Amino acid sequence: MNANVTERGYRPCVGVMLVNADGKVFVGRRIDNKEGDWWQMPQGGVDPGEDLTAAVMRELHEETGVTSDKAKIIKQLDEPLRYDLPEELIGKLWGGQYRGQEQDWFLLRFSGSDDDIDLDAHDPAxxxxxxxxxxxxxxxxxVPFKKRVYxxxxxxxxDLI
Structure with missing residues (x-):
């Protein structure tokens, strides 16, 4: 890894494992990923000064349309998880500022139905x-570079799913 890459930090981020009553987990197929049939759980950046639980609920709503009355936080992982982007993506995502993400992961129990999911709740979806x-x-x-995190x-x- 070159010096320029190692000087970059990690983007603060939250991840959401949304589990339904059947013990199944929500995954979405990203609109912007044309190179593979990759599916991921909701995740996104934490705004400066934003509380992690507020970021979780904001990201969940933006990406799935699920509101806070339909999802309850069950647990947060004890430690954040990091991943590095592959070389070819470093400098191309997030304004080129980061080498990867540091994610605080949360388990949420979904009490709604598929009617409560709206992938167009945020523009752009x-x-x-x-x-x-x-x-x-x-x-x-x-995607392969996030397998360890998942x-x-x-x-x-x-034990809680």
Missing amino acids: EFCEYRWVDPDDLPDLI RTVVEGFR
Whole structure:
């Protein structure tokens, strides 16, 4: 990794494992990913000075349309998780400021129905479609450079899913 990359920090971020009554996890297919059939859980940056729980609920609503009365925070992982972007993406995302993300992950219980999901709740939308999947399938659905993070999230929340 070149010196320019190592000088970059990590983008503060939250991640949401939204679990329904059947123990399935929400994943969306990103609109902007044309290179693969990758699915991910909702996630996004934390605004300066923003409380992590406020960021979780904001990101959840922006990406899924789910409101706070339909999702309850169950647990936060004890430690944030980091990942580095692949070389070819460094300098191209997030204004070129970051080498990767540092994510605080939260498990949320979804009490609504599919009628409560609106992928167009925020303009621009991030997902073009969604589905509910078994937690153990998550690492196989995400882009390769995030697989370790997804395995850690699944293990960290397994007993509560």
